[in-house]
Amino acid sequence: MDPAVDRLVHRVLKPGFAGRSAPPAWLSRAVETGLGGVVYFSHNIGDVEQTAALSAQLHAAGEVLIATDEEGGIVSRLGARGGSPHVGAAALGRADDPGLTRRVAAAIGHDLAASGIDIDLAPVVDVNSNPANPVIGVRSFGATAELVSRHGVAYVEGLQHTGIAATAKHFPGHGDTAVDSHVGLPHVDAPMEVLRERELAPFAAVVRAGVQAVMTAHVIIGAVDPDRPATISPAALRMLRDELGFDGVIMSDALDMSAIRDTIGLGEGCVQALLAGADLLGLGNPVLGADHPGSDERVFAEARGALVDAAMQGRLPVGRLEEAADRVDRLWQWCGSHGPGRPGGQGDARADANADAEADRIAAARSLAVRGAMALPGRPLQIVDLRRQRNVASGALTASVVTALVHARPGSVVTSAFTSGGGGEGQAGDDRLLAHADLPVADVLVVGAPARDATERDQLRAALQRNPAALVVALGYVTDDEELEGATHVIRTFGDSVPTGQAVAQLVSGD
Secondary structure, eight states: OOHHHHHHHHHTEEOOOSOSSSOOHHHHHHHHHTOOEEEEOGGGOOSHHHHHHHHHHHHHHSSOEEEEOEEETTEESTTTTTOOSSOOHHHHHHHTOHHHHHHHHHHHHHHHHHTTOOEEOOOBOOOOOOTTOSSSGGGSSOSSHHHHHHHHHHHHHHHHHTTOEEEEEEETOOTTOSSOTTTSOOEEOOOHHHHHHTTHHHHHHHHHTTOSEEEEOSOEETTTOSSSOGGGOHHHHHIIIIISOOOSEEEOOOTTSHHHHTTTOHHHHHHHHHHHTOOBEEOOOTTTTOSSTTHHHHHHHHHHHHHHHHHHTTSSOHHHHHHHHHHHHHHHHHHHHHOTTSTTOOSOOOOOHHHHHHHHHHHHHHHOEEESOOOOOSSOOEEEEOOOOOOTTTOSOOOHHHHHHHHHSTTOEEEESEEEOSOOTTOOOGGGEEEOSSOOOOSEEEESOGGGOHHHHHHHHHHHHHOTTOEEEEOSOOOOGGGGTTOSEEEEOSSOOHHHHHHHHHHHHTO
8 A cells, every 4th residue: 555644644653562572463564554643551661760661762763652541549550550649530639739739740741751752642621420330430530610610721731741741531531321332332421511511621721721732531421422432422522622612632531442443343433433523543442351462463464454445435535643643743743852761852851759749648647537536446456348330541440548547557468359350451340249248347448339239238237237337448439428338437539549548548547
């Protein structure tokens, strides 16, 4: 085929890949051909030096943008193994100090720059208006458009001041859903006037603040397009361009998610997303559930092949590819001129580590909601983790608060109510979670959001019957103590992170 068209096709793709120390051969070839971006998942992340070396190899091979999901809190690729050193959005919304949000976002930017990463797939500016939402929850700044707007703007400002491009997600809004688009096709049925006042307002605010990228949602917004999820809906993406005035890069959410893969398929999803107006196509995490090597290359080849075929058939106009590639080029140029990790970059790479950590500590302490006395037995604790649901975006459940409690009370024992029978990052698989019988009487019960999960709620009720004085630590988006089965000693944290764990440990220790 025409090499110029082949370059354009490469320019609009952003695959994941297997490897931590060096890019695989197929990826190096793709970068040399003009690949637009790659996305790091936790399996790509080593220590800072190792990740920076991988990034340097990719940047040396071509003009490729490196992105990752670093929201803070429960969604943290850099902190996937040790826990995020930064609080998440719900904790920042609870603290409700935009200055703190700006400082925490800047600290995240410094971390990303040190690893050679160009783009943060954050912030989430969805309004968490549906308490039954299984995938947003504590990833959102809160339940009102005003709160999400002011903290979304502060996050974008703090992050982009460090030279890291921000990505507002998930347009036009994933907050009012009860289905996770990783595993199904959600619908939002609110009328247009509600959508404008609630879902669209935070996106409009961050667009005005200069956000460099916006990520689409695989969600059907009935008032906009009753037939197609936003990622492949021309009507939805025209609204972002024409009504909100956004002229930056529109990224798709991962096109290997069930909302696309199990309906029209990955390849066709790529074609339709570009035709709808997307510019950079996320292909997702191709090593999940892979039973043999090479799945990353096959996913890339499927996506590339579908775009090449559509272009050769005249179904995908070359002009649309050129427009999308031009926006990707402009984002590359912005990152090159602003990012401190690039030659000539002008971003603020200076960081006061103590000041950055202090912002997270303050936000974590302010975010806690406490009811009842915090007195615990003076002996080592029996801690029972009752969480069942796994967040698909973050992967395996984080445990920073649990770890902090154990460190604060040496000799404490942690028992999980459920054991995973398999799965990995990004796979929910409740059917894989095996329940334990004969749980110990707990001093501390750790829950997520039990009102959203009947099995977890039943476990909590039974555990409180065994010890009504147990301290319940709720890590999910829990706004009402009545959701916690009448517990009298409660800490609601609105997320899980290293500073959140420290704040909880200090509280129960009386420090």
